[in-house]
Amino acid sequence: MLWSGWGDPAKASDLPGPVRKLLEDLLGVRAPETPAADLAEIRPPAPALPPAVLDELRAVIGPEHVRADDETRIRHARGRSTPDLMRLRAGDVSGAPDAVLLPGSHDEVVELLRVCAARRVAVVPFGGGTSVVGGLTADGGVMERYAGLVALDLARLNRLVAVDPESMVAELEPGLRGPQAEELLARHGLTLGHFPQSFEYATLGGFAAARSSGQASAGYGRFDDLVVGMTVATPRGTLELGRAPKSAAGPDLRQVILGSEGAFGVITSLRLRVRPAPRVRLYEGWRFASFAEGVAALRRLAQDGPPPTVLRLSDETETMVGLAKPGAIGASASGGGCLVVTGYEGAEEETRLRRERTAEVLAGLGGTPLGAEPGESWAHGRYSAPYLRDSLLAAGATVETLETAAFWSGLPRLYDAVRLALHGALGSPLVMCHISHVYATGASLYFTVVTAQSGDPLAQWEAAKHAASEAIVAAGGTISHHHGVGRDHLDAYAAEIGELGVEILRGIKERLDPEGVLNPGVLIPSD
Amino acid sequence: MLWSGWGDPAKASDLPGPVRKLLEDLLGVRAPETPAADLAEIRPPAPALPPAVLDELRAVIGPEHVRADDETRIRHARGRSTPDLMRLRAGDVSGAPDAVLLPGSHDEVVELLRVCAARRVAVVPFGGGTSVVGGLTADGGVMERYAGLVALDLARLNRLVAVDPESMVAELEPGLRGPQAEELLARHGLTLGHFPQSFEYATLGGFAAARSSGQASAGYGRFDDLVVGMTVATPRGTLELGRAPKSAAGPDLRQVILGSEGAFGVITSLRLRVRPAPRVRLYEGWRFASFAEGVAALRRLAQDGPPPTVLRLSDETETMVGLAKPGAIGASASGGGCLVVTGYEGAEEETRLRRERTAEVLAGLGGTPLGAEPGESWAHGRYSAPYLRDSLLAAGATVETLETAAFWSGLPRLYDAVRLALHGALGSPLVMCHISHVYATGASLYFTVVTAQSGDPLAQWEAAKHAASEAIVAAGGTISHHHGVGRDHLDAYAAEIGELGVEILRGIKERLDPEGVLNPGVLIPSD
Known part of the structure; x- marks a missing residue:
């Protein structure tokens, strides 16, 4: 990994000419002096x-x-x-x-x-x-x-410890990166189905500790859905959780460690639900006239199910820029409206049926099929956005993402509020949004912001991030759907869970880590 | 509700002659003296x-x-x-x-x-x-x-507060009994789909606080799956949880209150996922030669999905006694083997497809279709087992249920261990078992025990219960899949979550209820 950027240095690439021109003309981006x-x-x-x-x-x-x-x-x-x-x-x-x-x-x-x-x-x-x-x-x-x-x-904790094919559960160590885990499981014909944008570098322990959600969450679920058991090391000893898929024996303590971001303990082993490696992987594109129509279609698929494995809707701006296909940004072949990417993974017959049913719903709600190209193009570039960020930073643009989630009825207000806050803070940034995680009762919103740097770029972004976070809290969204809390979301998180929510965290922390040595300053606001 | 028994006194009934004879001949049950x-x-x-x-x-x-x-x-x-x-x-x-x-x-x-x-x-x-x-x-x-x-x-907190048809979420108060909640939702064409055996008397708050699971959990999920938000009153004020279906903002604190059995706070409002009331409800029966073959078939349905809405497998003994059809116990029309009840609820077309697919899987794995009668008979008697218990107690028999869950690979050992423990403690009891909650990675086991009373019936049962609980802990099962912890499971629960798990509970308790007034003696072992 590049020490001050993303990924494999050999994969870094200069910005394409049209993108550079777009940045200069549209946003007034200038190359940095230092x-x-x-x-x-x-x-x-x-x-x-x-x-x-x-x-x-x-x-x-x-x-x-x-x-x-x-x-x-x-x-x-x-x-x-x-x-x-x-x-x-x-x-x-x-x-x-x-x-x-x-x-x-x-x-x-x-x-x-x-x-x-x-x-x-x-x-x-x-x-x-x-x-x-x-x-x-x-x-x-x-x-x-x-x-x-x-x-x-945790890099040395990188073994596939055991596979239980009857229960479809695998025990894996937390230091395994996404591709390493998939490779070990592939030898048994299995997959986790967890492919977040950070897939190539992030680890299973991180997925669990930060409640990751992958690009195929519509089909495979979130990472926390996959965790059926875990071993946790704390300064006071070992915590062993998960004797059954579900239990009525008290609060689900797995859900206390999931999302705890290293502040309660260190996950040293994970028992994860696995699935047969898919025989088929198909991705397609659809166009909707507007974001609102696209949202309605996604909602229908999420509520009536079964949804496709991958389901992603770009808003008008993201579609125009072509962000869903980082390899072809600026190529502007979208034809306007809003792009939907659908993906289907699984066994042949089941996949065919799910695809037919999805196509029927999308067409019935005003969608236009665009064929395989936009979907395959998305799949091809699915892990490359972070590389693009390095190139944009080098060119003098600030680019960052932020995300939230809410119930369906609250999404339009949340969408407007975040965009308004970012525009208010940054003048005329490029604000793009997509939905890539859907549930029966709601969905996530994922924003990508590009702006020309001015003054102190760090202070400039932090003011915008603060404004966006306040807007999310005020509009009733959660401060993070899959990035986590860390230090950056501490204030908004405290507002979200309230004083007594914070007290719950403190009560747990005090018992598992009385000296407070684990990841201080993260997740839990200081007294 | 009868003050010392179950339900509506008008629905109480004497034991049928064949059952009484069975009890006397098989178990040596004698009428109580007092x-x-x-x-x-x-x-x-x-x-x-x-x-x-x-x-x-x-x-x-x-x-x-x-x-x-x-x-x-x-x-x-x-x-x-x-x-x-x-x-x-x-x-x-x-x-x-x-x-x-x-x-x-x-x-x-x-x-x-x-x-x-x-x-x-x-x-x-x-x-x-x-x-x-x-x-x-x-x-x-x-x-x-x-x-x-x-x-x-909480009986006076019994309103349907709001329906959000877009998000398919309804806000309901905790004092609503099952039928009251369903009646209020039916006016909006909606259902929770939560039908545990206690449905007619238990309340929504209880379902949440004790992590209830209904008979249609294969289709609708457990009650905790339905909870997307809640308001909780504590001695220190109010806790408001659930801004989105899912979030990466820290631990899922809803999962701390779910299963907390009133020891952390009092749930005063629930935001619950609702579904369209089903247009079709069909129940059928299947026969498998053995419990093991039935388990394999259920596992296939749970892992390959989508499963039926109701899926229940009785073991040989339960099938022989006919417990799945309390109205026809002793009628002995089962033809041996193990009875599977499948139920399908939903829209016409979707229900038809799911039924076809389920039939294909069950037939392919050795199941014999028995037609609608066993399924409809089960559905008819689905809430009547607790009435039967009153009649059995009056006749001098002890009858009680206990339940657990584990991953699929651990089920056979768990099944044997519990049966062995009950036989060891009670001599020659009648021990019946069924599976009625399935997941991709495992399932529940629900035991019904009938025995003649001897000596102090309370001490007799408590010894058997203790032996069964120890067997569950030793065999790696959870001490409860849907009954909860209460006081009866306190020791086994502490063994299940370990010292640090108990410390987590104490840490939370201390912060939300520092004086320890909420439901003392329940859920949390005393220091």
Whole structure:
């Protein structure tokens, strides 16, 4: 992974000419004056961790699994939000951990947490490092309250532990990245069906801890739907959850750890629902005259089911720009209106029937079939948007995404409110939106914002993000459908769950992590 | 509701001759020597609640909504487990509350809880009073630790507040009994589709607080699946949850209240997913040669979906006795093997397709179609088993149910373990089992036990229940799939979630109910 950007450096590409021209003409984007920082030339801050504690940690997992070199520390300093990238590109690695720990087993994680709690060392659990909500950067106050800061990198917990083909459950370790997990499962003819945009780099542990939702959620469900059991390491020992798919034995404690973002414990094993690898994968495009008509069609599919495996509706602006097909942006072959991408994965006959039924509903509600091209083009470019962001940042544009969800009847108001807030804060940004996760009772809204940088680009974006978050809270949406809370959503999250909701989190935190060493500053507002 | 039994006294019936003979010949059941207690002749214990506190409570909701007469107190003393009924029939109403409070609004509930916390009065939230796990009886230590005990009866919170037809969400109050809720929704052409055996008496609040699962769960899902939002009153104020169907904003706090059995707060409003009332309702029967073959067929339907709306498999013993058709027990028309009941509810075309597909799968896996009769007969008698229990108790037999769930691969071991434990504890009981809730990864097991009473029938059953619970824990099942924890499952539940799981509950309890007045002794093991 690029240290200050996304993915494989070999896949980075310059912006196509038409896009560059669009940015200049439409948004007034100008190339930045200062070049991005060079990894070789920046240094993380002097480590605070006492050498004796470092030795204690080395004794637990072996010295070769404790890294304190500059590059490793820098690579664990931040996530992959646009503010993260802006800071990295400016050479700001102030959040870098003092050391990176690479445990090899659940017991080692428990022991590391015990030592860190005893020595008051803050611990940031680290999976793929792809958080876009500030989930990986301990707060500025950490150095005062703690003796040091370590990242707990789960990369070595990367096994497929067991497959239970009868129950269609697989036990997998949290450090597996998306493609690694899929490859291991493919040998058994199985799939998780979880393909978020971060798929290539994010890990299973991160998917669970941050309640990820994949592009095929209409068919396979969210990641939290797939989790039937988990093992969790905490500073006070082990938590083992999930004896049955569903239970009436008290609150569902799995749902307390899902979304806990490393603040309650470290997930060291996951029992996940798996499915047969699909024999067929088909993607198509449809056009609707307006976003409202498209929304009505998606709602019908979500409520009457079974929906397609992939279901995505771009609004007019996103359709015009062609964002659903990053490889062909600016090609403007959309013909106006709003693009719907439908995907069908599964066994032949079942897939055929689902596709027929979906086509019938879409056509009946005013949709025009566009054939396979727009769908296949979307599928081809499904993981490439983050690369595009790096190119846009380099060209002097700010680009960032934010997302929310609400019940169907509240979506139009939420959509308007967020767009209004972003326009109010940024002047004339390009604001695009799509729906890519639907439920019987509601759906998500995913916004992509592009704007010319002006003044301090970080402060400029943070003001816009603040305005958008306030609009989401006021319009009754949730502050995140699948990105999580981290530090960036802390205030809006507290408003969303209210004082007593925050008290629930504090009550749990106090019992599982009494010294408060786990991911401080994330998820739980300080007292 | 009968004060010491089930349901409408007019519907009570004597045991049919063949059943009585079966009990005598097979199990050695003899008529009890002492008749059941008479409501008019028993008295609850003297109330402990100071009159000044009672006046304070009266001031909140009006004196007409605070009841302290003997009959009302007795009717709120216990739930409807067999031990509850045995105690009531013996005239033991020691758990009766000092008073019964009937608030009329959320704000009144909040205020009552505030007063009770300030005065250290224990509060048992009371919906339909149908708990079968001791969820309604405060523990024996209550009188020492508290100034008194009140039941908070939610019967007056019985409105359909709003319908959002676009989102297919209805807001309903928790005191609505199943049929009341369905009647109100039917006026809008809607249904919840939640039909547990307790349907006629249990309330929506109880369904949520105890994670109920209905007989049509294969099609409509569990009750917790239907809850998209809720308002909760606690001694510290109001908790408002659920801004979207799904969210990545932290742990799903709805899942903390669902299953909390009144120990964290009182649910005063529910936003529930609703569906169009079905146009078609069809039930059929199938026969499989063995339970194992039936299980394999159910698993196939659950994993390949879409499953029927109702899916129930009786084991050999339950099939032989004919328990799936309480109106025809002993008629012995089953022809051996194991009975499967399938039900299909929905729109015409969709229902027809689902039925065809299910028939194909069942026939392909060795099932023999039995036509509509066994299914319709099941549907006809679906709520009558609790009436049968009263007749059996009167005849001198002990009958009780218990249930669990596990992943598919663990079901056979769990099934054997529970049966072995019950036989070990009771000698030669009749142990019947069915599966009525299926998931892609596992299913529930529901046992019905009938035995002759010997010695102290209560102690006899409690020993058997203890053995069965230990067997469930040891075999890796959950202690309850849809009955809940209450007081009866406290030890097994603590073993299931472990020390840190219990700590999570304590941490939440401490923050929402610092004085510990809510349903003491239920759900959370004492320190």
